[in-house]
Amino acid sequence: MSELAIETTGLTKVYGDTRAVDGIDLRIPRGGVHGFLGPNGAGKTTTMRMLATLTRPDGGWAEVLGYDVLRQSDEVRSRVSLTGQFASVDEDLTGAENLRLLARLYGFDGKGARRRAGELLAAFGLDDAADKQVKKYSGGMRRRIDIAASIVVTPEILFLDEPTTGLDPRSRNEVWDIVRAMVAVGTTVLLTTQYLDEADHLADRISVIDHGKVIAEGTSSELKASVGSGSLHVRVMHRADRERARAVLVHQLGVEVSAAHDPHLLVAALEERGRVTRALTALDEAGIELAQFALGQPTLDEVFLALTGHEAEPDEEEGEAA
Amino acid sequence: MTTSTRAESPVAQAEAIASVLTSSSRPRRPNALQTSTIFGWRALLKIKHVPEQLFDVTVFPVMMTLLFTYLFGGAIAGSVTDYIAYIAPGVLVQSVLFITMYTGSTLRTDIDRGVFDRFRSLPIWRPSPLVGMLLGDAVRFLVASLLTAAVCLAIGWRPEGGVLGVAAGIGLLLIFAFSLGWIWTFLSLILRTPGAIMGVAGFTLMPLLFGSNIFVDPATMPGWLQAWVEVNPVSDLVTAVRAFMNGTEVGVEALASLGWSAALVLVFGSLTMWRYRDPR
Numbered sequence: 001m002s003e004l005a006i007e008t009t010g011l012t013k014v015y016g017d018t019r020a021v022d023g024i025d026l027r028i029p030r031g032g033v034h035g036f037l038g039p040n041g042a043g044k045t046t047t048m049r050m051l052a053t054l055t056r057p058d059g060g061w062a063e064v065l066g067y068d069v070l071r072q073s074d075e076v077r078s079r080v081s082l083t084g085q086f087a088s089v090d091e092d093l094t095g096a097e098n099l100r101l102l103a104r105l106y107g108f109d110g111k112g113a114r115r116r117a118g119e120l121l122a123a124f125g126l127d128d129a130a131d132k133q134v135k136k137y138s139g140g141m142r143r144r145i146d147i148a149a150s151i152v153v154t155p156e157i158l159f160l161d162e163p164t165t166g167l168d169p170r171s172r173n174e175v176w177d178i179v180r181a182m183v184a185v186g187t188t189v190l191l192t193t194q195y196l197d198e199a200d201h202l203a204d205r206i207s208v209i210d211h212g213k214v215i216a217e218g219t220s221s222e223l224k225a226s227v228g229s230g231s232l233h234v235r236v237m238h239r240a241d242r243e244r245a246r247a248v249l250v251h252q253l254g255v256e257v258s259a260a261h262d263p264h265l266l267v268a269a270l271e272e273r274g275r276v277t278r279a280l281t282a283l284d285e286a287g288i289e290l291a292q293f294a295l296g297q298p299t300l301d302e303v304f305l306a307l308t309g310h311e312a313e314p315d316e317e318e319g320e321a322a
Numbered sequence: 323m324t325t326s327t328r329a330e331s332p333v334a335q336a337e338a339i340a341s342v343l344t345s346s347s348r349p350r351r352p353n354a355l356q357t358s359t360i361f362g363w364r365a366l367l368k369i370k371h372v373p374e375q376l377f378d379v380t381v382f383p384v385m386m387t388l389l390f391t392y393l394f395g396g397a398i399a400g401s402v403t404d405y406i407a408y409i410a411p412g413v414l415v416q417s418v419l420f421i422t423m424y425t426g427s428t429l430r431t432d433i434d435r436g437v438f439d440r441f442r443s444l445p446i447w448r449p450s451p452l453v454g455m456l457l458g459d460a461v462r463f464l465v466a467s468l469l470t471a472a473v474c475l476a477i478g479w480r481p482e483g484g485v486l487g488v489a490a491g492i493g494l495l496l497i498f499a500f501s502l503g504w505i506w507t508f509l510s511l512i513l514r515t516p517g518a519i520m521g522v523a524g525f526t527l528m529p530l531l532f533g534s535n536i537f538v539d540p541a542t543m544p545g546w547l548q549a550w551v552e553v554n555p556v557s558d559l560v561t562a563v564r565a566f567m568n569g570t571e572v573g574v575e576a577l578a579s580l581g582w583s584a585a586l587v588l589v590f591g592s593l594t595m596w597r598y599r600d601p602r
Contacts, residue, residue, distance in 0.1 A: 049439075052443055053442075053443065054439055054442055054443060055600055056599060056600045074445055077443055077444060077445040078351075078445035080443070081443065082439065082440070082443045084436045084439045084440070085436070086435060086436035088436045088437060088439050088440040089437060089440065090364065090368070090432075090437045091435060091437075092367075092368050092371050092372055093364070093367055093368065093371065094371075097367055101360065101363075101364055101367075102440075102444075104352075104360045104363075105352065105357055105360055105444055105446055106348070106349060106351075106352075106444075106445075107348075107349035107350050107351050107352045108349050109349075112349065116346070119342050119345065120342055122338065123335070123338035123339050123341065123342045124335075124339070125335065133371060149440065151342065151343060151346070152346070153346055153348050154343050154344070154346040154348075174332075177332045177335060177336060178335070178339060180336070181335065181336035181337075181339040181340055182339065182343060184336065184340060185340045185343045185344055187343065
């Protein structure tokens with residue numbers, strides 16, 4: 001049995017002139033959540049589809065649980081499960097019918113399929129909606145039935161493609177709880193997301209993907225550490241004090257201090273945290289009143305900006321399903 | 323979670339999910355026939371939920387039958403009752419083959435919605451979602467056939483072949499329709515919108531259906547058209563179905579139709595499965 005959940009070398013997919021996935025190397029261990037983070041069109045979905053045997057690679061090779069995605073695709077398919085970006089259940093059928101259909105396809109008999117569908121609907125809080133057509137479900141319910149459909153037979157790896165895109169905060173938290181519950185019993189979850197806080201909250205390890213390439217990899221803390229020790233945000237009480245405060249901070253911290261759009265706010269990227277206390281004392285001594293100050297780890301937004309030179313712009317309109 | 327409409331707390335839900343994950347057994351893998359039949363069952367469930375899908379198989383054949391019988395009946399054969407024996411088997415073939423092209427746009431819609439991604443990620447015999455879909459369609463075609471036959475009977479058709487002859491004719495027609503369906507599944511995997519698929523399918527069907535012996539005896543046609551009608555597989559099918567239903571001797575055309583069916587499945591079935599590995 002392979003130690004790794006996923007291993008790829010030079011994985012490539014070309015659509016026309018676009019290198020959607022441009023030589024991706026991955027070594028993802030079993031267990032926990034691995035996140036693919038990147039903006040729309042970065043190649044996250046295409047990579048995931050190749051690993052789930054839905055799209056054939058044009059170059060490189062990939063093994064999932066030790067099985068080659070091209071030559072042993074059937075072995076891969078019987079061990080992984082996928083929840084796509086769009087509803088991957090039949091919207092015309094009811095929730096119960098969808099689960100029964102999948103259970104029968106996995107080999108349950110009519111009675112067994114009915115029982116399994118019932119268990120899943122109960123676990124995902126969908127009893128009341130069992131006999132409603134999926135197209136009448138809310139966004140959150142649809143995600144839950146999608147995920148339930150992926151675990152009719154327990155997969156070793158679950159692929160989740162943007163599981164919370166378009167969900168309200170409560171439904172998003174529900175999906176996060178479900179993912180954590182699955183990881184707790186040993187399922188490996190691979191998820192794509194364009195939300196930095198999602199990767200931050202959920203993923204044990206993150207691969208940052210941009211223009212079809214992995215541009216950084218590590219835990220969320222490692223990624224943050226790679227761009228410095230965080231930033232100091234200072235809000236002055238009176239906007240007239242801002243320039244004076246800026247001069248004090250530049251002097252004390254020895255780094256660039258940028259004035260934000262907010263006329264009260266100053267932001268300094270820190271090189272070392274030790275000088276912060278002294279800088280704040282100096283501001284006090286200079287008689288500058290502060291409304292607020294905050295010392296933070298860099299956000300993944302800042303990490304992304306530092307790594308790619310452009311912001312992680314989530315663009316709701318443009319799909320990545322190509 | 324007190325304001326939640328759901329009774330469970332996250333902790334209870336986590337336990338419930340853990341329990342369904344660990345309680346799952348992995349049954350024996352079903353065979354190709356079983357999975358295809360299960361997808362056929364899905365097609366029937368869809369008809370149950372969206373009965374409008376039966377609109378094309380009910381209204382269209384009735385319209386076709388009445389229109390063509392009364393439009394051409396007097397002019398071609400002198401009277402409707404004389405023409406009906408000739409046209410009834412033909413109009414039956416025409417109605418059903420025309421309806422087959424909806425298969426393509428239905429499949430495209432399924433692919434666009436993402437549900438085929440789920441099917442393609444399952445450890446099952448790969449063609450089974452498509453075979454099952456065409457089997458479900460065969461049920462729709464059967465409804466169309468029976469309805470067309472009923473309308474023809476109501477306006478005076480008395481097939482010499484009797485019930486068995488009519489049944490044999492419909493059987494042959496369904497086999498051909500199932501095989502023709504693979505052209506549309508292939509189209510739906512290479513064209514990107516249901517509209518484009520309908521367009522190309524309509525364009526393909528026109529010469530097949532109208533350039534045939536469905537409506538008139540080819541003897542009256544110019545030579546080049548006769549040559550086309552002669553090689554058109556639909557002409558063989560119509561001749562065979564006509565022979566079964568009218569109780570005349572069934573010639574080599576029945577075998578030719580089965581041969582065409584096998585060829586269609588072989589060529590377009592393979593092309594479909596080749597594209598199905600990596601559709602866009």
